[in-house]
Amino acid sequence: MKTYVYSFSQKKSEGSANLRNLLGGKGANLAQMAKLDLPVPPGFTISTEVCAYFYEHGQRYPRELKKQVEAAVTKIEKDRRQKFGDPQNPLLFSVRSGARISMPGMMDTVLNLGLNEKIAQGLISATGNPRFAWNSYWRFIFMFADVVMGAEKEELSEVLEGLKLERNYKQDIELSAEDWKETAERLKEKVKDLTGKDVPEKPREQLRQAVGAVFQSWNNPRAITYRKLNKIPGEWGTAVNVQSMVFGNLGSDSGSGVGFTRSPATGEKKLYGEFLQNAQGEDVVAGIRTPQPIGEIKKVFPKCYQELLRISKTLERYFRDMQDIEFTIERGKLWMLQTRGGKRTAAAAVKIALDMVAEKMITRKTALLRVDPKSLESFFRPSFDPKAKKNVIAKGLAASPGAAVGEAVFDPAEAVNLAEAGRKVILVRQETSPDDIHGMAAAEGILTARGGMTSHAALVTRGMGKPCVAGCEAVYVDYKKQQFSAGEIIVKKGETISIDGQSGEVMLGEVPTVQPEVGGDIEKLLRWADGARRLGVRANADTPEQAKQARELGAAGIGLCRTEHMFFEESRIPIFQEMIMTADDEEKRASALEKILPLQKSDFLAIFKEMEGYPVIIRLLDPPLHEFLPKSAEEISRLSQQVGISAEAIKQKTEALKEINPMLGHRGCRLGITYPEIYEMQARAIIEAACDMGIQGKKVKPDIMIPLTMDLKEFAILKDKIKKVCEEVLSERKVRLAYKIGTMIELPRAALLAGEIAKEAEFFSFGTNDLTQTTLGVSRDDAGRFLPKYLEEKIFSDDPFISLDTKGVGELIKIGTERGRKTRKNISVGICGEHGGDPDSIVFSHQAGLDYVSCSPFRVPVARLAAAQAVLGV
Numbered sequence: 001m002k003t004y005v006y007s008f009s010q011k012k013s014e015g016s017a018n019l020r021n022l023l024g025g026k027g028a029n030l031a032q033m034a035k036l037d038l039p040v041p042p043g044f045t046i047s048t049e050v051c052a053y054f055y056e057h058g059q060r061y062p063r064e065l066k067k068q069v070e071a072a073v074t075k076i077e078k079d080r081r082q083k084f085g086d087p088q089n090p091l092l093f094s095v096r097s098g099a100r101i102s103m104p105g106m107m108d109t110v111l112n113l114g115l116n117e118k119i120a121q122g123l124i125s126a127t128g129n130p131r132f133a134w135n136s137y138w139r140f141i142f143m144f145a146d147v148v149m150g151a152e153k154e155e156l157s158e159v160l161e162g163l164k165l166e167r168n169y170k171q172d173i174e175l176s177a178e179d180w181k182e183t184a185e186r187l188k189e190k191v192k193d194l195t196g197k198d199v200p201e202k203p204r205e206q207l208r209q210a211v212g213a214v215f216q217s218w219n220n221p222r223a224i225t226y227r228k229l230n231k232i233p234g235e236w237g238t239a240v241n242v243q244s245m246v247f248g249n250l251g252s253d254s255g256s257g258v259g260f261t262r263s264p265a266t267g268e269k270k271l272y273g274e275f276l277q278n279a280q281g282e283d284v285v286a287g288i289r290t291p292q293p294i295g296e297i298k299k300v301f302p303k304c305y306q307e308l309l310r311i312s313k314t315l316e317r318y319f320r321d322m323q324d325i326e327f328t329i330e331r332g333k334l335w336m337l338q339t340r341g342g343k344r345t346a347a348a349a350v351k352i353a354l355d356m357v358a359e360k361m362i363t364r365k366t367a368l369l370r371v372d373p374k375s376l377e378s379f380f381r382p383s384f385d386p387k388a389k390k391n392v393i394a395k396g397l398a399a400s401p402g403a404a405v406g407e408a409v410f411d412p413a414e415a416v417n418l419a420e421a422g423r424k425v426i427l428v429r430q431e432t433s434p435d436d437i438h439g440m441a442a443a444e445g446i447l448t449a450r451g452g453m454t455s456h457a458a459l460v461t462r463g464m465g466k467p468c469v470a471g472c473e474a475v476y477v478d479y480k481k482q483q484f485s486a487g488e489i490i491v492k493k494g495e496t497i498s499i500d501g502q503s504g505e506v507m508l509g510e511v512p513t514v515q516p517e518v519g520g521d522i523e524k525l526l527r528w529a530d531g532a533r534r535l536g537v538r539a540n541a542d543t544p545e546q547a548k549q550a551r552e553l554g555a556a557g558i559g560l561c562r563t564e565h566m567f568f569e570e571s572r573i574p575i576f577q578e579m580i581m582t583a584d585d586e587e588k589r590a591s592a593l594e595k596i597l598p599l600q601k602s603d604f605l606a607i608f609k610e611m612e613g614y615p616v617i618i619r620l621l622d623p624p625l626h627e628f629l630p631k632s633a634e635e636i637s638r639l640s641q642q643v644g645i646s647a648e649a650i651k652q653k654t655e656a657l658k659e660i661n662p663m664l665g666h667r668g669c670r671l672g673i674t675y676p677e678i679y680e681m682q683a684r685a686i687i688e689a690a691c692d693m694g695i696q697g698k699k700v701k702p703d704i705m706i707p708l709t710m711d712l713k714e715f716a717i718l719k720d721k722i723k724k725v726c727e728e729v730l731s732e733r734k735v736r737l738a739y740k741i742g743t744m745i746e747l748p749r750a751a752l753l754a755g756e757i758a759k760e761a762e763f764f765s766f767g768t769n770d771l772t773q774t775t776l777g778v779s780r781d782d783a784g785r786f787l788p789k790y791l792e793e794k795i796f797s798d799d800p801f802i803s804l805d806t807k808g809v810g811e812l813i814k815i816g817t818e819r820g821r822k823t824r825k826n827i828s829v830g831i832c833g834e835h836g837g838d839p840d841s842i843v844f845s846h847q848a849g850l851d852y853v854s855c856s857p858f859r860v861p862v863a864r865l866a867a868a869q870a871v872l873g874v
Helices: 017-033 048-056 066-081 117-127 130-147 154-168 179-196 205-215 223-230 282-284 294-300 302-319 346-358 365-368 374-380 414-422 434-442 454-464 520-530 544-552 563-567 573-581 586-610 633-643 647-657 669-676 678-693 712-733 748-752 770-775 787-792 809-823 839-847 857-872
Strands: 005-010 043-046 095-099 108-112 239-246 256-261 272-277 325-331 334-339 391-395 399-400 402-407 425-429 445-448 469-470 476-478 483-486 489-492 498-499 505-508 536-541 558-562 615-619 703-708 740-743 762-765 828-831 851-853
Touching: 005 017, 005 066, 017 048, 017 095, 017 239, 017 302, 017 334, 043 066, 048 205, 048 239, 066 678, 095 205, 108 130, 108 205, 117 130, 130 154, 130 179, 130 205, 154 179, 205 239, 223 346, 256 282, 256 294, 272 294, 294 302, 302 325, 302 334, 346 365, 346 374, 346 520, 365 520, 365 857, 374 839, 374 857, 399 454, 402 414, 402 434, 402 445, 414 425, 414 434, 425 476, 425 498, 434 454, 434 520, 445 498, 454 469, 469 498, 476 712, 520 857, 536 544, 536 857, 544 586, 544 857, 558 563, 558 851, 563 586, 573 586, 573 633, 573 647, 586 615, 586 678, 633 647, 669 678, 669 712, 678 703, 678 712, 703 712, 712 740, 740 748, 748 770, 748 809, 762 787, 762 809, 770 809, 809 828, 828 839, 839 851, 839 857, 851 857
Parallel strands: 402 425, 425 445, 445 469, 536 558, 536 851, 558 615, 615 703, 703 740, 740 762, 762 828, 828 851
Antiparallel strands: 005 043, 043 239, 095 108, 095 239, 256 272, 256 325, 325 334, 391 505, 399 469, 402 498, 476 483, 483 489, 498 505
């Protein structure tokens, strides 16, 4: 008979941490804690194989499952000396989901399962505490109705809030036993009104429905969203964890807490977390009451605190990682409910990894593999300028570091819509729940009025690398009016606010930010990465400021300098427009180019200075001309006065230059073929700037890149013209200078003919943005209309404009590289699209044998670490 259910209790365990794929992370770690003889309430785990069976067989279960569950329940009854469903001596359960990777989008916990009114009376007899019993019953009804029956949480909350209003109570703790009993009765009626069904009375029916709800939650919208964000395969499935209840809300001798064996914000080596006396664990996470720092336990329960410290060390030693733990103290006895690898900020991840190497707990290789490269983006995010004036309107808990500015929004769906429209938003909530995951992913940062450092908002944003201010009690969120108040200040939807996840401050308006400086732990880790990686890492930089930032972040050169971006400045656009408008008149075109030459030369000189001694690949003009054409009557009039051409003639020229599909039109080397003087001017500017550097005794490595090549002859024509200009300048200046002329491969034909093109091209740079568009026949700008459906239907596993399509685009890169190197063995090959900063695409680039990747400056550290992980076998 196949085993689907695995039991665990202290010293006894049918599972272990090695069975993570089968038991999920939570179940495997509970089993391991039991094996380590830690105080774990007995329970059992239903394996992920049942989840797979559930979906493969029309939401039915294996025949053996019912008997195995009954046998596991019997084991717990013997262990606890209680009976499930017995009013005299009741055994109650918690039911939780548990995928192999922690997923905030999964089903919430159901506590106190097994209660009904009759059994609640038995609980009173067993504990002598009627207030506790009726409070526990109310909690069960609320959780079961919300999680299993699908009732709206906010409508369920109205029952308790209504009774508190009637009786003038401000806090839940003021309710008496009779109050809780009445609240439970009212809540049952509310559930029937909302769902048309009664909360089941029979404990085994409660358990059956709760288990089903866990499996169904694997494919709920928020779980699917989380899996997409974190690239978790849908076929993994979830386990179900059923554990006997222990109670932190029995009185002042009890309590619950959440902790981390090291600080998840800074990585400091000390027990960190929160605790509430006379409370269940959900109270701590949900932020219903403001918890106390975990260190306060030693004042109230000194023995439990010392035991907690010992257990924390035991868990760290075994798992060799910082742990996120949940625990309950029931009448002075400590119980461990969960342990898992704790989510942490990028700064904390780096510090913990380095510290554990120093403590000889892990190797350098493990340290490099443990830090998520993408998390480093948040490490290098801007912070608020300390010199800037700030209108601080409230202060909460600094739950996840970083600076975020955006419009205040109160609805997660609206946050998604606004973000997709290109607007930056801050999601403001009373408290967040797994239902908010899509809005949290879209927002720049999160502000909550309730919750602590271990609340849902804090944990999820730390994992996402987003700023969060939590537990801001001065803030009152009014969802109906779509606003929040902080004292007398009211902030309405759409108003700009700034939040500081490092200080906990909430500010009205936009506060200027400053770029961070690299140093300390992160620099050390990246040096280790540099020693391990083979791939070079360069940056895409169009200005000296970007070049400087790239060097500070460790870029070993520029892989793409887009010269058309140098003309986006307002003062330069008219000069470029003049060149376009006079392009048919060779004399006037030459005049316009004379004005551009010194500007280009100064641009290149400034970039060369920042990149002294490192290669700089400069892409010659590759603009869709429509981007530079005058559009409004005012622009046409201004240009007319400047270039001495009538407004009507400019209109006619503009119309004549319009293209149906400018991205596949008169751009790139086609511009160079029709107007060779443009590329000749740029080549002159590049080499003159390089000569000026050489005269100053500074090393420079200029590489000239011809864009959008599709044929050897096309490339050869342009190379000859460019080389002639370069040699003329070098002869005039009497300077010796090594330079290369290569091409950007962004068309499938170019990849297939790379062997021929390499006869003339001295380097290849794959422009993966356009190569993706031309290979897939998909416009990056329009793909948003259908791409979500393609991801949903698993036609694409990832957005191909974020993570490289290795089957199609990747195959062309491999073909182009292989054929190019057959012709020219020493040809340098890299990628310079947005994929150059994507860890998965970097692993592919390493495996394909490329020489370097090039990415945005702030993603350079990401690429450095990802390139090391590619070698180490992530």
